[in-house]
């Protein structure tokens with residue numbers, strides 16, 4: 001149980017008292033931070049959080065920490081993490097949900113920390129394979145572009161990429177600063193199953209391996225939850241200590257924005273097959289782009305006809321294999337894939353559902369093996385045939401020599417192995433379903449393309465067995481983890497409720513729990529407004545009353561507001577209703593879906609009287625301090641749709657265990673989301689504003705108290721709509 005390849009200066013040598021003293025020396029007045037920051041004021045919550053994390057790391061425990069907005073939690077975990085890695089030589093992973101937070105840590109908090117700490121702190125960021133350009137694939141593209149093998153590619157994009165390569169630092173797609181289609185990036189990005197590793201002539205300059213080398217040498221590695229869980233899913237197969245995974249071995253993890261962990265784990269410990277994904281994979285073999293043939297097979301064909309590296313007789317045999325076996329098999333796969341997925345789409349539409357529909361064995365689920373028996377069999381059979389054809393072609397190319405051939409063989413092998421993964425997934429979903437999994441089909445994207453999915457119903461056990469069991473300490477933190485001041489819900493959902501009898505990992509003892517209140521003065525800064533006559537959602541005039549009231553609130557607040565919905569349809573209706581009245585008084589209304597999210601936020605920030613109408617992605621991860629956001633309207637308590645197959649299966653499982661799914665699952669989830677929406681308003685000590693909750697269930701239902709007790713105490717106004725408006729206007733005067 002160690003980091004394997006890292007030196008350990010004195011893992012056993014640091015006592016908790018010493019670690020806490022070092023933490024204090026950094027945060028206390030006159031300490032390292034105050035010497036660097038003018039006007040620094042010690043925040044007791046930040047000190048408490050940092051010491052709690054020091055304790056979890058030193059004692060080898062799990063910790064759950066809710067830290068209210070303004071605690072300064074990034075430094076509160078980076079300081080003890082840095083000291084711990086410096087004292088012990090242990091590697092530590094920090095994982096965030098959003099790229100925004102990842103970038104804030106690496107660009108702002110880490111450099112600051114490095115400037116105040118008396119230790120040589122190495123921090124690295126690593127992303128998944130496909131985020132980096134593969135020099136070998138790009139080089140092949142350039143070479144073959146000249147001989148028209150890649151004639152379907154965009155010449156201008158390739159030229160721009162070549163120029164970009166002379167000035168980029170990390171070769172990461174996030175550095176691309178010119179228009180580049182996703183399709184072209186997929187042609188040149190690094191991929192695990194295509195990479196030639198030690199046989200690659202570019203291995204020494206490789207961007208991906210350079211970042212990985214830095215990560216292996218780093219004390220702290222900053223990742224996002226998606227990469228961490230994709231890596232963990234691979235470790236489930238290869239073993240937790242595998243060095244073939246993206247991340248180096250580790251034993252200490254800090255998960256920020258940890259309220260997302262259940263969703264991310266559900267996604268990554270599950271799998272899916274989609275029409276778009278299959279088309280893209282088959283298109284990798286052969287497709288038409290701008291009227292020209294593109295893809296692997298035309299390149300292989302051209303190289304066989306003109307290129308070196310193969311004796312003529314073997315080249316002829318390979319050409320025969322390609323023309324008579326592989327291409328017909330590819331065409332069969334395209335046809336059977338369309339029939340199968342179109343059939344699945346028709347079955348979903350028959351249910352008259354615009355959402356996901358369950359698959360067998362869920363009660364009432366579509367039984368794919370019965371409903372699409374012929375289509376499914378033909379699809380699996382054609383994928384098998386194509387896989388056999390590719391294996392045989394690869395075999396005929398086995399003696400071909402030269403860099404281009406090495407790459408083509410690797411690319412063909414990658415497609416072959418992905419075809420067999422699709423086959424396995426289809427068989428697993430429709431023939432041998434696992435009772436701990438939920439299966440569903442849905443139409444997604446602008447073109448409503450069908451896809452099939454499987455996910456574990458409960459991730460608690462997967463996390464216990466696949467993650468915590470291998471860690472010495474894990475810290476889960478967020479501004480929203482507790483419900484009604486209790487961590488019971490998150491403990492149960494994330495598998496930290498059952499104590500393992502083994503003592504050599506972080507499950508050996510109950511988790512440390514700490515609830516750190518925000519330092520903001522919410523009574524002075526926030527007016528919570530609940531109109532009593534809007535009615536409950538889905539009742540009578542709810543929609544009309546809501547639209548009317550929102551318009552009045554926005555006028556009373558002079559704009560400067562987020563209006564947050566749980567459904568896009570209602571958002572559109574209210575937006576359309578309010579737009580003209582707002583325009584009359586010069587308030588600009590911005591609506592989700594009309595422009596990219598980042599652009600809408602930029603416009604909202606720069607036009608300080610504007611209003612933004614948004615759904616789920618605006619309930620969290622958005623930071624707009626100051627006057628531009630003075631009012632947040634939460635149109636409805638954000639309960640999940642209970643008929644989504646994942647939610648429905650979790651509800652069923654709780655019922656089977658004799659528990660109340662509303663109390664144990666739906667309500668806590670909605671409270672966490674509500675807290676996130678509430679948290680948009682106050683981002684700084686100087687912020688001041690109004691939260692309006694247009695859902696009378698907050699007061700009229702017994703469970704409403706759970707929402708109210710989970711947010712800080714604010715000033716309040718409760719009453720009929722017309723009576724609340726003057727209070728809102730006067731609260732906002734001068735803000």
Ligand code: SF4
Nearest residue numbers: 134135136195200206
């Ligand atoms: S080592 Fe792999 S990812 Fe890197 S350039 Fe070579 S083939 Fe591409």
